Amino acid sequence: MFEDLREYAKENKVPIIRDEGLDFLLSSISKHNVKTCLEVGTAIGYSAIRMASLGVYVTTLERDQNAYDQAIKNIKNYNLENKIEPVLIDALEYTPSKKYDLIFIDAAKAQNKKFFLRFTPFLNDLGIVIVDNLNFHGLTNENPEDIKSKNLRSLVKKINEFKEWLKLQENFNTTFTDSGDGMSISIKL
Ligand SMILES: C[S@@+](CC[C@H](N)C(=O)[O-])C[C@H]1O[C@@H](n2cnc3c(N)ncnc32)[C@H](O)[C@@H]1O
Numbered sequence: 001m002f003e004d005l006r007e008y009a010k011e012n013k014v015p016i017i018r019d020e021g022l023d024f025l026l027s028s029i030s031k032h033n034v035k036t037c038l039e040v041g042t043a044i045g046y047s048a049i050r051m052a053s054l055g056v057y058v059t060t061l062e063r064d065q066n067a068y069d070q071a072i073k074n075i076k077n078y079n080l081e082n083k084i085e086p087v088l089i090d091a092l093e094y095t096p097s098k099k100y101d102l103i104f105i106d107a108a109k110a111q112n113k114k115f116f117l118r119f120t121p122f123l124n125d126l127g128i129v130i131v132d133n134l135n136f137h138g139l140t141n142e143n144p145e146d147i148k149s150k151n152l153r154s155l156v157k158k159i160n161e162f163k164e165w166l167k168l169q170e171n172f173n174t175t176f177t178d179s180g181d182g183m184s185i186s187i188k189l
Contacts, residue, residue, distance in 0.1 A: 002046070002049070002050065005044060005045075005046045005049065005074060006046070008044060008070075009043070009044060009046060014043050014044055014067070015043065016043055016044065016046040016047065017046065017047045017050075017106065017132060017180060018180035018181055019180070020179045020180045021132055021179050021180020021181060021183055022047065022050060022180070023179065024130075024177055024179040024180065024183055024185075025047065025050075025051070025104065025130060025183075026050065026051070026054060028102075028128065028130060028185055029051060029054060029056060029102065030054070032101070032102070032126070032128050032187075033101070034056055034101040034102040034128070035055075035056060035057065035101055036056065036057045036058075036059075036098075036099075036100045036101050036102070036124075037051055037056050037057070037058045037059070037100055037101065037102040037103070037104055038058075038059050038060075038061075038096060038100040038102070038103050038104070038119060038122065039051075039058055039059070039060040039061065039104045039106065040061050040091045040103070040104065040105045040106060040107045040115050040119065041060075041061070041062065041091075041105070041106040041107030041108075042060040042061065042062035042067060042068065042071045042086055043062070043067050043071070044067060044070045044071050044074055045060070045070070045071030045072075045074045045075050045084070045086065046074075047104070047106065048060040048071070048075070048084050048086070049074060049075065049078050049080060049084070051104075052078075052080045052083035052084050053078070053080070055083075056083070056102075057083055057084075057085075058083065058084045058085070059084075059085045059087065059096070059100070060084060060085070060086050060087065061087050061089055061091040061094055061107075062086065062087070062088060062089075063088070063089060063090045063091070065088065068086060068088045071086050072086060091107055091111075091115060091118075092111070092114060092115075092118065096119065096122040098122070099122050099123060099124045099127075100122060100123060100124065100127065101123075101124050101126075101127050101128070102127065102128050102129070102130065103116075103119045103120065103122070103123055103127070103128075103129045103130075104129075104130050104132075105119075105129065105130070105131040105132070106131075106132040106133070109133055109136065109155060109158070109159055110154075110155055110158045110159075112131055112158075112159070112162045113161075113162050113165060116129065116131070116162075116166070120172075120188075123188050124188075125188065126187070126188060127187075127188045128185055128186065128187050128188070129172070129184075129185070129186040129188075130183055130184065130185050130186075131162075131166075131183060131184045131186075132180065132181060132182075132183050133159075133181045133182065133183075134159060134162075134163060134176065134181070134182035134183060134184055135178060135181050135182025136155070136156055136159055136181065136182070137181065139152070139156045140156055140159050140160050140163075140182065142156075144156060144157060163176070163184070166184055166186065169186065170189075171188060171189055172186035172187060172188055172189060173186065173187045173189055174186040174187075
């Protein structure tokens, strides 16, 4: 199960959640009794399909038409049309119509703070926010001067600023894990 999706992602160089990160995401879903999720960043639908296979209702946002089309196909193949609502949109233009138990942020890494601010008003009490790729392939722990590309340096700086900002949010209790590519989990207080 799911091997076809991982293979497709590998062959087509689509970034999807790493195995260890997925374990963290799915175990957090069980631990916090998550029934509904708003996912920012569908790609080919892999993480949405994995969450929905646990019984979670997922609304997932994607701005890229090709990725969205592929996600639709995959969701159909896994018979999960009644559990996953894919939306083709730039997440920064999307306003949810209901509240969720989990907000999973896995889209443009420089926009994490904007996504967090936009979507946390739509989090249920005791809800959680999980953000992926906070180690960004280990680069966030490097000396910024050692990162040659200017764009990459600026992205890594933004991710590190986001982590510091997240720690200061008093309405959330945030912890970080090195699972997968580095993730945060913020519990709404
Ligand atoms: C890392 S991939 C998502 C992987 C997916 N969550 C998984 O693990 O299977 C990030 C996706 O977010 C999409 N994305 C980036 N910025 C976005 C935005 N502002 N709105 C909607 N989608 C966005 C990209 O097109 C890309 O497909």
